[in-house]
Amino acid sequence: MRATAIAHPNVALAKYWGKRAIPGNVPATPSISVSLGGLQTRTTVELDPSLTKDVLTLNGALADSTRASALLDEVRALAGITAFARIESHNDFPTASGLASSASGFAALARAAVTAMGVSVDDRELSRIARRASASAARSVFGGFVALGTEDNAAAEPVESAAHVTVVVAAVTLGPKLQSSTSGMEHCRATSPYYDAWVADAPRVAAEIRAALAAGDLERVGVAAEASALRMHACMMASAPALLYFQPATLDLLARVRALRAEGVAAWATIDAGPHVKVLCAPRDATRVAEKLAPSAVRTIIAHVGGPARVVE
Numbered sequence: 165m166r167a168t169a170i171a172h173p174n175v176a177l178a179k180y181w182g183k184r185a186i187p188g189n190v191p192a193t194p195s196i197s198v199s200l201g202g203l204q205t206r207t208t209v210e211l212d213p214s215l216t217k218d219v220l221t222l223n224g225a226l227a228d229s230t231r232a233s234a235l236l237d238e239v240r241a242l243a244g245i246t247a248f249a250r251i252e253s254h255n256d257f258p259t260a261s262g263l264a265s266s267a268s269g270f271a272a273l274a275r276a277a278v279t280a281m282g283v284s285v286d287d288r289e290l291s292r293i294a295r296r297a298s299a300s301a302a303r304s305v306f307g308g309f310v311a312l313g314t315e316d317n318a319a320a321e322p323v324e325s326a327a328h329v330t331v332v333v334a335a336v337t338l339g340p341k342l343q344s345s346t347s348g349m350e351h352c353r354a355t356s357p358y359y360d361a362w363v364a365d366a367p368r369v370a371a372e373i374r375a376a377l378a379a380g381d382l383e384r385v386g387v388a389a390e391a392s393a394l395r396m397h398a399c400m401m402a403s404a405p406a407l408l409y410f411q412p413a414t415l416d417l418l419a420r421v422r423a424l425r426a427e428g429v430a431a432w433a434t435i436d437a438g439p440h441v442k443v444l445c446a447p448r449d450a451t452r453v454a455e456k457l458a459p460s461a462v463r464t465i466i467a468h469v470g471g472p473a474r475v476v477e
């Protein structure tokens with residue numbers, strides 16, 4: 165009746181941005197991510213028959229449980245349980261700031277919920293449950309490099325990689341982001357003249373990243389990942405009104421990444437729906453990259469490749 169799970173956020177090398185026009189929160193673009201082992205969410209689910217609704221505490225403060233309850237409703241239906249739950253979730257990194265807390269949050273919640281309710285599902289089914297809450301969470305069910313497609317009822321799956329990648333996260337602000345991903349994507353689809361081009365181009369970029377990972381070619385991975393992120397942001401910026409997540413420090417960090425490359429360090433940037441910059445590099449260069457980024461960041465975190473969502477208690 166009680167379980168605790170941890171999950172890591174992930175960063176997409178090939179970005180998901182946009183949803184298909186079918187129910188179930190299915191991406192319009194295929195994505196490939198890497199698990200961020202340096203950051204984690206820890207979530208406890210405890211069923212309590214005396215509760216009249218689910219109660220969510222996020223980093224010690226009561227929070228809106230609507231999305232968490234929708235996930236729990238699915239698991240309750242599978243388990244044949246009606247009791248509500250107390251959910252306690254804690255991130256060891258800034259929440260809802262574009263550092264992917266929804267990915268690790270819903271993956272940890274899904275893992276803890278099926279365990280607390282005694283439901284046995286395989287990882288792909290767990291990934292589908294997480295996807296319906298947040299598509300990037302489908303990827304955080306698995307560790308390492310992970311792909312999520314665009315097919316009906318898509319589940320994420322691990323991807324082979326011969327490339328060794330470390331991600332240096334450069335946080336630009338610790339405050340909340342401007343707009344949720346879901347509303348940002350819908351705004352982009354409805355108003356950006358570049359949206360159709362973005363969706364049409366994304367499968368080619370994802371295929372390139374998959375091939376580059378298999379070949380162990382970090383430079384090819386980095387070049388394509390940076391292109392995926394900047395094309396996604398170009399699509400966002402062309403929305404009306406513009407969806408502009410960049411801050412001055414975001415551009416400073418992009419310049420620092422270019423300077424690193426000019427110095428001969430293999431480093432490429434990616435940016436999600438927030439101002440933070442995440443830099444892909446070889447594990448041996450991570451400290452040097454973090455030092456270079458530090459003057460333009462409020463915090464840098466070195467994330468080596470992380471493992472899957474797992475039960476710890």
Ligand code: PMV
Pocket residue numbers: 175176178179180181195266267298299300301345346436437
């Ligand atoms: O799944 P969501 O709602 O957290 O959206 C994720 C969107 C991006 O982070 C911008 C890209 C991605 O593939 O993770």
